[in-house]
Amino acid sequence: MNFYKLIKLNHSIKNHRLKFLGIYLLHITKRRYLAVHFDPINACNLRCKMCYFTDKNYVKNLKGIFPENEIDYLGKSFFKRAIKLQIGCGTEPTLYKNVNEIIKTASKYKVPYISLTTNANLLTKETVKEWVVNGLSEITVSLHGVTKESYESMMTKGDFDKFINALKIITELKKTHPVVLRINYTFNEDNFEELASFYTVFNDYDIDILQIRPITKLGDTEYNNFSLEKVIPLYDNINKILIDESTKRNVKLLSHNPSQLNNRVSIDSVINKYIYCYISPTSLFRKDFKWNNDTYDSYAKRTLLKKDILKDMCSSKAELMKHTSDKLNYEIN
Incomplete structure (x- = not known):
């Protein structure tokens, strides 16, 4: 499944009522439309300066490991309705002992696109191959610096040489296995x-996909310069360089319209509440979801979710924009 074609199609539809109608039809016909984001462990081996893992007060409460014996329940409850599973969102999934079981379970429930996001410092040839053989579609690698100096400065405890070795491992594996390599680069005024x-x-x-995205505030982080004033005058030129070079290499570039950098609200963030499903050892989809009793379908029926979708479909854009959140829509070049 080409997940990025679906994203591009979504971006091309400007009428919010059509988008809600699409979700409604997928919902009542019990088709897949959920994007399940799963952090199996609340831990990280690095201390990236832009990340909440450098916020001491936040990290005090960020603990927990998802029980391995409940992975199949997760599959029955959510993977059956998932169009995508994202393993690793705000923490480091390679610290979890049985990532392979998550991938196998997602494959068992026929999730069309399975992605894993990692800082890549703990990847080995053996584990990556095992994941891909069992159904992993994409490996997304986080990056906050192009040079060794900036990488190791921004990604404290990170090892640039290990990062490069991980890229070598994945590049070699891609010669025999159909896995997508994506790089996510978070930028600020210094990098x-x-x-x-x-x-x-x-x-x-x-590399198949490169995403560049601006810094966002994730708490009382060590790096706290959230201004993009120095970036904006350079953005068009550097973005054009990346577009040209990406086109030459047949790489999809995901970047943002410059006008959005300081104005990040989007109506898609309202639509997102029906699609985005986040699960971790301490967060479970929605507060009124009854773990070990509900499935996504039983919860949706109990809470009359389809009525909420229809209500939003009938609402004006102006009304919906009152409930938007900080979310950037990237352009697929």
């Missing part, structure tokens, strides 16, 4: 300009 040399540094690696 944006070096994106111009991204493909010079990473020319030897078989």
Whole structure:
């Protein structure tokens, strides 16, 4: 399944009523439309300066490991309705002992697209191959610096050489297995300009997708410069360099319209409440979901979710925009 074609199609539909109608029809016909985001462990091996793992007060309460014996229940409850499973969202999934069981369970419930996001410092050839053989569709690697110096400065405890080795492992594996390699680059005023040399540094690696996205406030983080004033004058030029170089290499570039950088609200963030499903050892979809009793379908029936979808479909755009959140729509180049 080409998940990114679906995203592009969604972005091309400007009428919010059509989007809600699509969700409603998928919902009542029991088709897949959920994007399940799953953090199996509340831990990370790095302390990236832009991440909430450098917020001491936040980390005090960020503990827990998802019980392995409940992975199949997760599959029955949510994977059956998932169009995508994202393993690793705000924590490091490779610290979880049985990532492979999550992937196998998602494959068992025929999730069309299974992705894993990682800082890549703990990846090995054996584990990556095992995941891909069992159904992993995509490996997304987080990156906050193009050079060794900026990488290890922004990604405290990170090892640039281990990162490069992980790219080598995945590139070699891609010769025999159909896995997508995606790089997610979070930029700020101190690491944006070096994106111009991204493909010079990473020319030897078989990258399929590059996403560049601006810093967002994730708490009382060590790095706390959220201004993009120095970025905006450079953005068009560097984005064009990336578009041109990505096109040459047949890489999908996911980037943002410059006008959105300081105005991030989007009506899609309202629609997202019906699609986005986050689960972790301490967070469960919605507060009124009854773990070990509900499935997504039984919960939707009990709470009359389809009526909420219809209500939003009939609401004006102006009314819906009152309930938007900070969410950027990226363009697929």
